[in-house]
Amino acid sequence: xxxxxxxxxxxxxxxxxxxxxxxxxxxxxxxxxxxxxxxxxxxxxxxxxxxxxxxxxxxxxxxxxxxxxxxxxxxxxxxxxxxxxxxxxxxxxxxxxxxxxxxxxxxxxxxxxxxxxxxxxxxxxxxxxxxxxxxxxxxxxxxxxxxxxxxxxxxxxxxxxxxxxxxxxxxxxxxxxxxxxxxxxxxxxxxxxxxxxxxxxxxxxxxxxxxxxxxxxxxxxxxxxxxxxxxxxxxxxxxxxxxxxxxxxxxxxxxxxxxxxxxxxxxxxxxxxxxxxxxxxxxxxxxxxxxxxxxxxxxxxxxxxxxxxxxxxxxxxxxxxxxxxxxxxxxxxxxxxxxxxxxxxxxxxxxxxxxxxxxxxxxxxxxxxxxxxxxxxxxxxxxxxxxxxxxxxxxxxxxxxxxxxxxxxxxxxxxxxxxxxxxxxxxxxxxxxxxxxxxxxxxxxxxxxxxxxxxxxxxxxxxxxxxxxxxxxxxxxxxxxxxxxxxxxxxxxxxxxxxxxxxxxxxxxxxxxxxxxxxxxxxxxxxxxxxxxxxxxxxxxxxxxxxxxxxxxxxxxxxxxxxxxxxxxxxxxxxxxxxxxxxxxxxxxxxxxxxxxxxxxxxxxxxxxxxxxxxxxxxxxxxxxxxxxxxxxxxxxxxxxxxxxxxxxxxxxxxxxxxxxxxxxxxxxxxxxxxxxxxxxxxxxxxxxxxxxxxxxxxxxxxxxxxxxxxxxxxxxxxxxxxxxxxxxxx
Numbered sequence: 131x132x133x134x135x136x137x138x139x140x141x142x143x144x145x146x147x148x149x150x151x152x153x154x155x156x157x158x159x160x161x162x163x164x165x166x167x168x169x170x171x172x173x174x175x176x177x178x179x180x181x182x183x184x185x186x187x188x189x190x191x192x193x194x195x196x197x198x199x200x201x202x203x204x205x206x207x208x209x210x211x212x213x214x215x216x217x218x219x220x221x222x223x224x225x226x227x228x229x230x231x232x233x234x235x236x237x238x239x240x241x242x243x244x245x246x247x248x249x250x251x252x253x254x255x256x257x258x259x260x261x262x263x264x265x266x267x268x269x270x271x272x273x274x275x276x277x278x279x280x281x282x283x284x285x286x287x288x289x290x291x292x293x294x295x296x297x298x299x300x301x302x303x304x305x306x307x308x309x310x311x312x313x314x315x316x317x318x319x320x321x322x323x324x325x326x327x328x329x330x331x332x333x334x335x336x337x338x339x340x341x342x343x344x345x346x347x348x349x350x351x352x353x354x355x356x357x358x359x360x361x362x363x364x365x366x367x368x369x370x371x372x373x374x375x376x377x378x379x380x381x382x383x384x385x386x387x388x389x390x391x392x393x394x395x396x397x398x399x400x401x402x403x404x405x406x407x408x409x410x411x412x413x414x415x416x417x418x419x420x421x422x423x424x425x426x427x428x429x430x431x432x433x434x435x436x437x438x439x440x441x442x443x444x445x446x447x448x449x450x451x452x453x454x455x456x457x458x459x460x461x462x463x464x465x466x467x468x469x470x471x472x473x474x475x476x477x478x479x480x481x482x483x484x485x486x487x488x489x490x491x492x493x494x495x496x497x498x499x500x501x502x503x504x505x506x507x508x509x510x511x512x513x514x515x516x517x518x519x520x521x522x523x524x525x526x527x528x529x530x531x532x533x534x535x536x537x538x539x540x541x542x543x544x545x546x547x548x549x550x551x552x553x554x555x556x557x558x559x560x561x562x563x564x565x566x567x568x569x570x571x572x573x574x575x576x577x578x579x580x581x582x583x584x585x586x587x588x589x590x591x592x593x594x595x596x597x598x599x600x601x602x603x604x605x606x607x608x609x610x611x612x613x614x615x616x617x618x619x620x621x622x623x624x625x626x627x628x629x630x631x632x633x634x635x636x637x638x639x640x641x642x643x644x645x646x647x648x649x650x651x652x653x654x655x656x657x658x659x660x661x662x663x664x665x666x667x668x669x670x671x672x673x674x675x676x677x678x679x680x681x682x683x684x685x686x687x688x689x690x691x692x693x694x695x696x697x698x699x700x701x702x703x704x705x706x707x708x709x710x711x712x713x714x715x716x717x718x719x720x721x722x723x724x725x726x727x728x729x730x731x732x733x734x735x736x737x738x739x740x741x742x743x744x745x746x747x748x749x750x751x752x753x754x755x756x757x758x759x760x761x762x763x764x765x766x767x768x769x770x771x772x773x774x775x776x777x778x779x780x781x782x783x784x785x786x787x788x789x790x791x792x793x794x795x796x797x798x799x800x801x802x803x804x805x806x807x808x809x810x811x812x813x814x815x816x817x818x819x820x821x822x823x824x825x826x827x828x829x830x831x832x833x834x835x836x837x838x839x840x841x842x843x844x845x846x847x848x849x850x851x852x853x854x855x856x857x858x859x860x861x
Contacts, residue, residue: 407580
């Protein structure tokens, strides 16, 4: 009961008759299977009237679980108490507060904020570095923005000028009607009107020039949009290509930790957001900045008093934009993570649609997908509320500023300090400047969204594989390994999967496979048969020992070149979405195979049996992941590719498990021919018929050791052999 109260943090009253009894009481509490470490930061205590000391505090606050200490050490709980003073009346007051802890927490928070700020700046710097190859085009786009902004900022001044001109004409007409101007004076004014110029131009010249300027602005704006669109597409294509290349270079441990759906989300959505940040968002931000600066200067020229009124809205808008930007960055990254999780689930479900239908799990999977959709929706709601509050408050601030401008401006007109045209121009410039400020705040928020997406992109891009696929100490093409079949040796191999470090696969594996052997590896489930294949292809590095290919350590080879020299056929081969012929020739070292060579490989894998039933023959499309072919047909297509490649080392992982007896027999004949030519084949199998066709059988035990090795006839003749036991249990 006491331990439960301590674990759950219930306040425990400890009644101590004497202060000297305190260690004894604590020792009683410490007599449990786990140990404690005492650190008291605040403790309110006082003596009761009868002289006893009563303490009430959270027990979970006093004690901290530390598994590293022993039971003996747990009985020696140290007290980190504050300096205490006893008053003359016998009352003890512990006056230590949590100031030190508060300061420490504040410093930690400040340090975290500084680190986050640095990370954001670093991410933004990397985003802009992505656009370095397109610097010239972006500069041209910015020049077009400058032209279109200048055209836009001319409009308020022109309108103000025209309004003042119209006001003058209206006033003169009113004076004529009221008889304040004689006919002779009116004729003189009319002559002056004919000689009046607008910005030094006649009306015809002025309006013609104004129309030409507007056409120039339209051309500049069109050019800007086209350039930024093309630049954005180039940037996102380059980013996606680089990112996918980085993904291809990752080792198996990376794929054990990451799911395809999340990678797809980063390649598609996140890359698009980053590209938009560098192009469209920079364009909008530059336009807002130019118009804001120009508008502010023009307002200052028209009336510095009204400009001061306008300036008062800048501080609150700046604070709101900063807070909103940080929040949007957090929500953007959160949203992209949720979208990535949603893509993971959908990708997994669509890839397992047949299993889902077979199990009748449609409702279960729909609920699972709906749960992920709700998570995305919840983040979207938070972003919507944040954006709504921000734009609502900033709109209110802008409207208040507008009212203040109108009130001040009308008073200045009444006092003769400002004309109607000037106030009109000022108000239009104020609207331009205000919209520019909103545009800059939106630019900042979009920039933070881009930084959030960039974090996910750069996290993937910066992922460094433990096994570099293109680095090797030995030039593989200059070794004998590339010309003739080498000996394969596992020497004292120790291995465990990085995702399951508590479980050892191979403790001390030693075996050799010589040129010209067809070795079949068998054993109970979980003994390491597929792990053997994975290590031979170096999907993982060893914990100890080495794998030798000929006279060289496997680690010394350029892994990508080494894998291209080995043929591999899996139990469930994955075919690309193309024709059967394209899959047979997929990524082979040569691309000039003759029709006779292809026909030979097709015959060796017994593909003719089903190709004859297809009207298009080898040109028959296989569908996504080979969905239009059966399991046995896919295995035969994969075997045809391996036989066309004719590698010195061929790995077959249950590659004939879906074949009929006739097809398996034909494949066995091909493998026997390879053996006689001195080429090595390594098979993992459970079927007796497959094991019988091998030249040597290696039986692995459950602890990842070689239990026995020999020909099939030798092992099957021994009734106590592990092979007999496995076959009796149907492996």
